[in-house]
Amino acid sequence: MFFDGGDTFHGTLPVVISRGEALIPILSELGFSAMVGHWDFTYKPEHLLALDKLLNYPVLSVNAYKDDGTLLRKPYSFIEIGGQKIAVIDIYANIIDKTMPVKLFCKKGYVAFVMIKYKYLMNTKDKLLIYKMI
Numbered sequence: 001m002f003f004d005g006g007d008t009f010h011g012t013l014p015v016v017i018s019r020g021e022a023l024i025p026i027l028s029e030l031g032f033s034a035m036v037g038h039w040d041f042t043y044k045p046e047h048l049l050a051l052d053k054l055l056n057y058p059v060l061s062v063n064a065y066k067d068d069g070t071l072l073r074k075p076y077s078f079i080e081i082g083g084q085k086i087a088v089i090d091i092y093a094n095i096i097d098k099t100m101p102v103k104l105f106c107k108k109g110y111v112a113f114v115m116i117k118y119k120y121l122m123n124t125k126d127k128l129l130i131y132k133m134i
Contacts, residue, residue: 001079001086004035009051010042019043024054034077035059036090045072060090 009020052059062075076089
C-alpha cells in the first residue's frame with residue numbers, strides 16, 4: 001500500500017497558483033492506493049471535490065462533512081494485496097475546524113464512533129487499517 005499523506009495541494013508557488021491542479025498529472029503517475037490527510041482544506045470543499053475527481057485513486061475522510069451534513073469524501077476504501085482484502089479508513093484530526101480557513105465539521109471523539117460504525121468491515125475483510133491524522 002502506498003498512500004498520499006495529504007498536505008499535497010498547497011505550499012509551493014506552482015501548486016498555489018494552480019490551486020493544486022499542477023500536481024494532478026504527477027500524483028496520478030505515482031501509483032497511490034489512496035489519499036489520507038487533512039491539510040488540503042485550504043481550498044473550498046467544492047474545489048477539493050473537483051481535484052478528487054481528477055485523481056486516479058480515492059481520497060478518504062470518515063469525519064469531514066459538507067454543510068448539509070453529508071460526508072465530504074468517501075469514508076473508506078478496499079484494497080487487495082497478495083490475496084488479502086484490506087479496508088482503509090481515514091480519520092482527520094479533530095482540529096480542522098479550528099485551523100483551516102474553510103469551516104468543515106469534524107466530530108471529536110470520532111475514533112470510537114468509527115470503530116462501532118464500521119465494525120462490520122472486520123467481518124468482511126482480512127485486515128482493517130485506520131489512518132489517524134494528528
